[in-house]
Amino acid sequence: MNADTANGALGRKLGSVITLSNSEIDCIEAMLKRERQVAAGRELVCDGEPYDQTYVIKEGWAIRFKTLSDGRRQILNFVLPGDFVGLFAPLFDVSDHSVAALTDLVVHPLDPGSTVEMFADCPRLAAAIAWSAGRDEAILSEQVVRVGRRSAYERTGHLFVELLHRLRLVGEAKQRSFELPLTQEILADTLGLSIVHVNRTLRRLRENGLLCIKGERVVIGDLEQLTSVAEFSPQYLTAHPLPRRTESLLATAAS
Amino acid sequence: MNADTANGALGRKLGSVITLSNSEIDCIEAMLKRERQVAAGRELVCDGEPYDQTYVIKEGWAIRFKTLSDGRRQILNFVLPGDFVGLFAPLFDVSDHSVAALTDLVVHPLDPGSTVEMFADCPRLAAAIAWSAGRDEAILSEQVVRVGRRSAYERTGHLFVELLHRLRLVGEAKQRSFELPLTQEILADTLGLSIVHVNRTLRRLRENGLLCIKGERVVIGDLEQLTSVAEFSPQYLTAHPLPRRTESLLATAAS
DNA sequence: CGCTAGGTTGAATACGCTCAAAGATCGTGG
DNA sequence: CCACGATCTTTGAGCGTATTCAACCTAGCG
Numbered sequence A, B: 001m002n003a004d005t006a007n008g009a010l011g012r013k014l015g016s017v018i019t020l021s022n023s024e025i026d027c028i029e030a031m032l033k034r035e036r037q038v039a040a041g042r043e044l045v046c047d048g049e050p051y052d053q054t055y056v057i058k059e060g061w062a063i064r065f066k067t068l069s070d071g072r073r074q075i076l077n078f079v080l081p082g083d084f085v086g087l088f089a090p091l092f093d094v095s096d097h098s099v100a101a102l103t104d105l106v107v108h109p110l111d112p113g114s115t116v117e118m119f120a121d122c123p124r125l126a127a128a129i130a131w132s133a134g135r136d137e138a139i140l141s142e143q144v145v146r147v148g149r150r151s152a153y154e155r156t157g158h159l160f161v162e163l164l165h166r167l168r169l170v171g172e173a174k175q176r177s178f179e180l181p182l183t184q185e186i187l188a189d190t191l192g193l194s195i196v197h198v199n200r201t202l203r204r205l206r207e208n209g210l211l212c213i214k215g216e217r218v219v220i221g222d223l224e225q226l227t228s229v230a231e232f233s234p235q236y237l238t239a240h241p242l243p244r245r246t247e248s249l250l251a252t253a254a255s
Numbered sequence C: 001c002g003c004t005a006g007g008t009t010g011a012a013t014a015c016g017c018t019c020a021a022a023g024a025t026c027g028t029g030g
Numbered sequence D: 001c002c003a004c005g006a007t008c009t010t011t012g013a014g015c016g017t018a019t020t021c022a023a024c025c026t027a028g029c030g
Helices: A008-015 A024-031 A114-123 A122-147 A152-171 A185-192 A194-206 A223-229 A244-254 B008-015 B024-030 B111-120 B123-148 B154-170 B184-191 B194-206 B223-229 B242-252
Strands: A035-038 A041-043 A055-059 A061-066 A073-079 A098-101 A105-109 A176-179 A211-214 A216-221 B035-038 B042-044 B054-058 B062-067 B074-077 B096-099 B105-109 B177-178 B211-213 B217-220
Touching: A008 A024, A008 A122, A024 B105, A035 A176, A035 B154, A061 B123, A073 A122, A073 A152, A073 A211, A073 B242, A098 B217, A105 A194, A105 B062, A114 A122, A114 A211, A122 A244, A122 B062, A122 B074, A122 B123, A152 A176, A152 A185, A152 A216, A152 B111, A176 B035, A185 A194, A194 A211, A194 B074, A216 B096, A244 B111, A244 B194, B008 B123, B024 B123, B042 B194, B062 B184, B074 B123, B111 B123, B123 B154, B123 B242, B154 B177, B154 B184, B154 B194, B154 B217, B154 B223
Parallel strands: none
Antiparallel strands: A035 A105, A041 A098, A055 A105, A061 A073, A061 A098, A176 A216, A211 A216, B035 B105, B042 B096, B054 B105, B062 B074, B062 B096, B177 B217, B211 B217
C-alpha cells in the first residue's frame, strides 16, 4: 500500500498533484474516517434548501443538477468516486442545485471543524483540494462548451471520452471501457438533448465503430478517432504536479 | 468612505458576505496595490499556454471563452469589475481557456506570495474569496442550464437579468438599466446561438416590452415579467452573510 | 467619401424535438 | 416458473426552432 492507492479514490487523485507525505496520508485518512450509505435515488443536497455538510464520494455515482418549474432538468456534472460534494457548503446557507445518488453510494461526511484545521495545518493538502475544485470548474466549463457549441454527435462522444479519463484517474476504468450506471434519460439531461435523439446518436456512434454500450458497460471501439471527432483534448482533466513556484510558496507558508 | 465602498468593486462584493474589519480593509488595499491597463481585445490568458498571474478587475469587461478548431467559440462567463481572473492559476501550469478584454481594462495583478500570506493571516477574507469562487461556479452552473435547457427567448432574457443583478452588486447598474459593451456576436457566443437568431430574439423581447437595447445601453422594460418568463431566481447570485457556524469556526482558527 | 464592423431582415434548410407505438429487460408476485 | 407491470430502449413520422446563406442597412472613422 503506497501513497497512490492508500485512501482510495481521493488519495489517488490528490496523490497525482502532490507527492503525499506520511503525515498528509494520515490527514486524509482522518478526514475520511466517517462513512455512510446512501441508497440510489436519494438526494444528498436539495436545491434551495439549507445545507452545510460536505461529503467525499467513496463508491458509486451521483449527479449535480437543476430542475426548471415545468420539469426540464439539466445535469451539471457527474460526481464520481474521489469527488467532493458541497465543498463550498460552509460558505452558503442554501444550495443552488440538487445532488442525487444514481447508484447506491458510500460517502464520507466531513467534519467542518477538522477541515478548517486541515487547511491550516496541511497547506499542500489544502492546495491539492483547491486544485480539485479548480478541476471541477474546468469540467463544468467544458460542459458549457459541449452543450453550447457542439453537435449532438460531437457532444455525446466528448462526454464519453471525458468519463473514460476521469474514471481512469481514480482507477475505475480499463483502457477502453468502464461501467456506466446511466439510463439514456440521464444522458439526455446531461447533454441537453431529448432521449430519442440520444438514442439515435448512440446508434450512429455504434454504427461507426466508435463506441458501444452493452447493458451497463461502455466499450470504446476507436478511442483515437472518437477523441478526434469529438475534438477532445484531455488537458483540462489530466493531473500534473503543482508548479514548482507554488510548492515553494507553500513550503514557506508551512514553516 | 466606509467598508462598503472602500476598495472598489471587490471590497463591495466581499463586504456583502463578511463585515470587513479595518485590518481586513487594509489587507484588501494591500492586495490591490498594483494596477495595470489592458487594451480592449487583448488576451489576458491564452488557452493552452502557461500562466501564473492572478488579477482582480477594477474597471471594464472581459470574457472567459474557449474556441474550437473550426472557429466556433463558446463564452463561459463575463468577467466584471470586482471579479477574479486566474484565481486558480498557481495550481495549474497551463490554462484550459482564454480570457480577453472586451473593453479597455484596469486590472490589479496580485502578488502570489502575499496572497498565500493573506490566506493564512486573514481567514475570514480567505473565506470571502472562497465564497466568491463558489459564486463563480454557481454562475457557470446557471450558464449550463441556460444553454442546455432553455429556449432562445428564455435564455436571452435570463442572461440580461443575471447581468443586472451582478452589476448592481458592484454598483455598476441602475435599477433597471446598465451599460452593455457587447456586440450581438458576443451575445451569440455566450448564449450558444447564431448571431441572426440573437437579433430576432432581441427584437421579440423588445416588441414584448421586456427589454430594449439602445446603442451601448440596456433598459429593462418590465423586470418582473422578464424575471418570470426567464424563470430567473436570484438566489445563486445574492450575497448573504456567512453562516454563523462558519464564522465561529473561522474565529477559532484565527486565534 | 468610402471602408469596415455591426445590425437587420428574408428565404431555404437542417438538426433535433415531439408524438406515437412497439420491443427489450428485469424484478416481483401469483 | 411464468405472467405481469414497470422501466428503459428503439424506431418511425411529422414538426418546429434555430441555422445558414444572402442581401441590404447603418454608424463610425480614417
